[in-house]
Amino acid sequence: xxxxxxxxxxxxxxxxxxxxxxxxxFLIELTYSWVICMAGVGIMAVSFFISERKQFxxxxxxxxxxxIFVFGLFSLxxxxxxxxxxxxxxxxxxxxxxxxxxxxxxxPRSFACNxxxxxxxxHKIVAYLQKEDRVRNITPGDEIVFVAQIRTFKNFGNPxxxxxxxxxxxxxxxxxxxxxxxxxxxxxxxxxxxxxxxQKVRKKALEFYRMFELDNDAYSFISALTLGYKHYLTNELLxxxxxxxxxxxxxxxxxxxxxxxxxxxxxxxxxxKTGRRSVIKQIIIIAALWLYxxxxxxxxxxxxxxxxxxxxxxxxxxxxxGFTLNTLAAAAFFILFLxxxxxxxxxxxxxxxxxxxxxxxxxxxxxxxQPKNKIIKKSWGLFSVSISAQAGIxxxxxxxxxxxxxxxxxxxxxxxxxxxxxxxxxxxxxxxxGLKPFQFVIVDWLYPVFGWILKGLIxxxxxxxxxxETLPYAQLSDKPISTLQMMMLLFIVVTVFxxxxxxxxxxxxxxxxCSLFFILTFTYAELSRKPVQLAVFNKxxxxxxxxxxxxxxxxxDVKENGFIQHPSTSILRLSGSSYSxxxxxxxLEIDVLILSHDPAFSMMQLTNIFRTGQIVLDSSxxxxxxxxxxxxxxxxxxxxxxxxxxxxxxINL
Numbered sequence: 085x086x087x088x089x090x091x092x093x094x095x096x097x098x099x100x101x102x103x104x105x106x107x108x109x110f111l112i113e114l115t116y117s118w119v120i121c122m123a124g125v126g127i128m129a130v131s132f133f134i135s136e137r138k139q140f141x142x143x144x145x146x147x148x149x150x151x152i153f154v155f156g157l158f159s160l161x162x163x164x165x166x167x168x169x170x171x172x173x174x175x176x177x178x179x180x181x182x183x184x185x186x187x188x189x190x191x192p193r194s195f196a197c198n199x200x201x202x203x204x205x206x207h208k209i210v211a212y213l214q215k216e217d218r219v220r221n222i223t224p225g226d227e228i229v230f231v232a233q234i235r236t237f238k239n240f241g242n243p244x245x246x247x248x249x250x251x252x253x254x255x256x257x258x259x260x261x262x263x264x265x266x267x268x269x270x271x272x273x274x275x276x277x278x279x280x281x282x283q284k285v286r287k288k289a290l291e292f293y294r295m296f297e298l299d300n301d302a303y304s305f306i307s308a309l310t311l312g313y314k315h316y317l318t319n320e321l322l323x324x325x326x327x328x329x330x331x332x333x334x335x336x337x338x339x340x341x342x343x344x345x346x347x348x349x350x351x352x353x354x355x356x357k358t359g360r361r362s363v364i365k366q367i368i369i370i371a372a373l374w375l376y377x378x379x380x381x382x383x384x385x386x387x388x389x390x391x392x393x394x395x396x397x398x399x400x401x402x403x404x405x406g407f408t409l410n411t412l413a414a415a416a417f418f419i420l421f422l423x424x425x426x427x428x429x430x431x432x433x434x435x436x437x438x439x440x441x442x443x444x445x446x447x448x449x450x451x452x453x454q455p456k457n458k459i460i461k462k463s464w465g466l467f468s469v470s471i472s473a474q475a476g477i478x479x480x481x482x483x484x485x486x487x488x489x490x491x492x493x494x495x496x497x498x499x500x501x502x503x504x505x506x507x508x509x510x511x512x513x514x515x516x517x518g519l520k521p522f523q524f525v526i527v528d529w530l531y532p533v534f535g536w537i538l539k540g541l542i543x544x545x546x547x548x549x550x551x552x553e554t555l556p557y558a559q560l561s562d563k564p565i566s567t568l569q570m571m572m573l574l575f576i577v578v579t580v581f582x583x584x585x586x587x588x589x590x591x592x593x594x595x596x597x598c599s600l601f602f603i604l605t606f607t608y609a610e611l612s613r614k615p616v617q618l619a620v621f622n623k624x625x626x627x628x629x630x631x632x633x634x635x636x637x638x639x640x641d642v643k644e645n646g647f648i649q650h651p652s653t654s655i656l657r658l659s660g661s662s663y664s665x666x667x668x669x670x671x672l673e674i675d676v677l678i679l680s681h682d683p684a685f686s687m688m689q690l691t692n693i694f695r696t697g698q699i700v701l702d703s704s705x706x707x708x709x710x711x712x713x714x715x716x717x718x719x720x721x722x723x724x725x726x727x728x729x730x731x732x733x734x735i736n737l
Contacts, residue, residue, distance in 0.1 A: 094413035100151045101417060104158035105424045117159035124153025162424045169253045172205050173234040180204065180234070182211075183275045184226050187287045187381075188219060189315045194262070195219045199228070207258040209234055214265045224283035225275050230268035232261040240622040241731015244635055254425040279382055286311055286381035295517050296535065302542045305334075309503065310510060312336035312383045321546070326485075327559040328552040329474070329492025330499045336380050337435055339500070341373060341389040343507050348372045366397045385431050391415045392439070412439055430484055434477045441476025441577075442469055448585050463497070470496040475581075479565070479573035486564035495552050502545050509538045562636060572602045618650065620678060620702050620733040627680040627704035629657070632734065644680075653735060656694070658685070671695040676735065678702060683709025687716035699724040700733045 108114055127149030134142050182199040185208075189196045194212040201207050211230070213219050222228075236259055237249045289311055293303060304316035314322070314334055325331040333339060348369045355365040370393075377390040392415040399411060416436055419426050426432045449468035455461045470493050478488050489495070516531045552558055565573070579595030582588065613634065621628040621637070629648075630639040642648060644659040657678040674696040679685050681704045699717050701710045701724065710726050717724035725733045 092408075092410045092413050094410050094417055096147065096150060097154055098413045098417045098420075100154040101158045101420050101424075102427065104155045105162050105420065105427050108159050108162045109428070114156075114159040114163075117156045117163065120156030120159065121153055122156075124149045124151070124156055127152060158420070158424055161421070165256065165423065165425050166253075168207070169256050169258050171236050171258055172207065173259055175233070177231050177233045178204065179229070179231050181227065181229050181271070182209070183280070184222055184228065185224055185277075185280055186283055187224060187290070187313070188213070188222050190215075195222075197222065198257075208256050209258055210252075210260045211268075212260070212262045213268065214263065216265055222270070223287060225277075225280040227271045227273040227275055228268050229271055230261075230263050232263055232267060234259040234261045239731070240624075241727075242621050243619070243632055243732060243734065244637065250428075254428045256425070282378045282380075282382040285379050286313065289379055292514075292517070295520075296513060296538070298539065298542070301546060302539060305542055305546065306506075306510070306538075308334040310336070310340070310380075310507065312380045312386060324546075324549045324553040326487070327489055328495040328499075328549045329489030330495045330549060332438075333499060333503050335431065336383060336386040336389075338389040338392070338439065339503065340507065341376065341386060341393055343504050344373060344376050345369060345393055347508070347511075363401050366401045370394050370397050384426065384429065385435065388415065388419055388432065388435055391418060409440070409443055412436065412443065430480075434480055437476045437480060437574075438473040442472045444578075445472035445475055445581050448581055466497060466500060467493060470500075475577050476574075479570045479577070482563055482565045482573070483567065483570040486562055488560040488563070489558065490560060491552050491555060491558055495549070498548050499545060502541060502548075506538065506541045506545065509534065509541060513538050564635070566605070569602060569605055572598050572605070576602065616737045618648065618655070618735045618737055620700055620727050622703050622727045622732055624703050624728065627659070627702045629678070629702070631737075648678075650735065650737060655735070658682075668693060676700060679713070680704050683712075685709070685713060687713060687720055687722070691720060691722075697723060701726045701728070703728045 104114075114120065128146055129149075131142065131146040131149060134145070180201050181203040182201040184197050185200050186198040191212070194215050197211045197213060199209050199211045201209060211232070237252045237257070239245055239247060239249050290307055290313060293307060293311075296303070296306070298306065300316075301318070301321060304314075304318070304321065307316055308314045312335055317334070322331070322334075325334055349365075352365045352368055355361040373390045373393055377386045380386045392411060395411045395414050399408070419432070446468045449471060450465065453464055455464055474492050481488055512530070512534045516527050516534060519527045520531065575598050576595050579591045579598065583591040583595065617632040619630060619632040619637070621630065629642045630637050632638075642657060644657070646657060648655040648657060653675045654673070655676045655678065656674050657680060659680040660682050671692065672694050674694045676698045677690070677694055677696045678700045680702045683706050685705075687699075699713070699722055701713055705713070705728075707728065710728055714724050714726055727733055
């Protein structure tokens with residue numbers, strides 16, 4: 085451990101920070117965090133008053149105090165972020181004043197806007213504005229006044245659903261609302277902040293890209309590639325990039341910032357690599373990187389990459405090795421200091437693990453084969469970086485998404501070099517587009533040439549990505565693993581690389597032992613499998629009935645009005661009021677009655693025909709109908725499950 089701390093000093097700060105955030109989030113709420121901070125400060129202070137004779141014996145005292153102080157500090161920061169997203173809104177419509185802080189995102193029936201409320205409370209919400217032309221004119225920083233009942237975020241309650249509530253809380257949002265055209269108005273005021281200004285610049289850049297005369301797919305791709313704006317990408321295109329293992333190129337991150345760094349390093353190469361002029365070069369490059377981060381809207385992924393390269397540049401300015409594990413630890417610490425919730429961001433986890441894997445594993449792969457040919461050497465370097473990154477992130481990808489692209493190395497070998505060329509090709513196109521209004525002859529001649537080159541490169545990238553997606557077994561899917569299995573896989577990867585690096589038998593034994601336990605976890609999971617369940621899923625506006633098998637949905641034909649087969653429970657589904665004319669002196673015994681579609685169902689009429697102990701209202705019935713039926717069931721003393729409100733209804737088979 086002492087060797088690790090000597091090589092990576094910032095780990096002294098990173099470990100207590102991560103431990104504090106994790107404990108506060110999953111184990112206990114540390115109420116008196118300030119006491120922990122003061123205790124840490126006290127221990128550090130005591131370490132300065134120890135006599136010289138005992139200084140060596142008590143050398144650990146300052147480190148322990150620092151650990152405790154950082155632990156308490158990050159607990160305070162975490163609690164502060166939690167309070168920012170706490171629910172503090174009235175249960176009835178309220179007049180609110182807020183500022184739009186992001187570029188509005190177009191949805192099928194509305195525009196989604198991130199709004200920072202300043203009155204009556206200070207919180208962030210997501211407001212869905214009725215689709216109309218005036219919403220398109222909203223820019224980040226515009227203040228609006230609105231009347232709305234703000235609601236908490238809510239999961240659908242399906243067993244396989246993404247935890248949307250936790251995701252939005254981790255991103256600092258407190259609630260959501262829908263605003264019809266008459267319920268909101270701009271005040272005419274504008275609020276400025278660094279983030280809002282960055283979003284304004286990003287919106288202008290998106291509008292500027294419209295002048296490139298690209299088709300929809302090419303425009304959405306170039307917007308994601310250079311500005312990190314992915315809302316224009318179609319689901320089909322996103323899935324193609326995921327399946328090919330190249331989705332990382334769509335999020336402005338280390339690859340893109342590294343290319344920008346390379347461009348400016350080349351432009352100012354005449355300043356040399358040492359001396360004062362080299363320091364000036366690094367300062368110019370750092371300024372250029374942060375300017376690029378500003379243009380991309382200061383998104384979290386580009387901030388991570390820019391911060392890492394900034395720290396690396398400072399290292400180079402001081403004549404030290406810039407990009408090291410200590411640089412990575414320092415970048416992670418500062419990002420968590422600014423926003424402790426970043427620890428739970430999948431992008432944060434994957435980007436830092438990817439860089440950690442590249443720094444740790446890539447030198448090992450490079451040492452296995454050292455070609456003399458420059459082209460082969462570059463290709464091998466790209467291959468080793470790609471393999472290293474994927475070795476680090478594939479356990480995380482399996483845990484969160486249950487998928488893994490099998491042809492990632494081929495896709496990255498083909499796509500990554502083209503991405504660099506596309507970013508370089510954007511520079512003359514941007515310059516020429518800006519000069520078009522001046523009607524220079526040379527611009528009129530050069531613009532179509534560079535425009536054609538850019539379109540051609542984008543066309544090739546999209547075709548390659550879509551082709552790889554269509555290959556057999558291009559993606560392993562539906563293979564999710566637990567958190568424990570993810571940690572075990574990461575341990576196996578590390579021990580395998582350590583064995584090849586140091587040729588220690590202990591690493592091999594540790595890896596094989598962990599592999600055995602990893603396999604046993606699947607055996608245990610198989611033995612403790614949940615039974616197959618009939619499920620009425622919550623899908624707003626639709627009736628969604630099927631089976632839930634091994635954490636996957638399986639659908640079968642369900643009659644609109646008829647019985648659903650079950651070995652021990654009688655289940656009837658009704659989708660209309662065709663029963664209303666039926667009369668009987670002996671009501672039919674039904675265990676579960678599922679009602680769909682028709683809001684005009686009458687429980688009085690139903691109880692004259694059926695005798696049941698459980699009513700299930702699926703999500704195809706409008707809200708007003710479900711509320712009325714719930715009240716009728718309550719009066720009759722019948723148990724009622726509202727899928728739209730209570731989540732999916734499950735019955736074991």
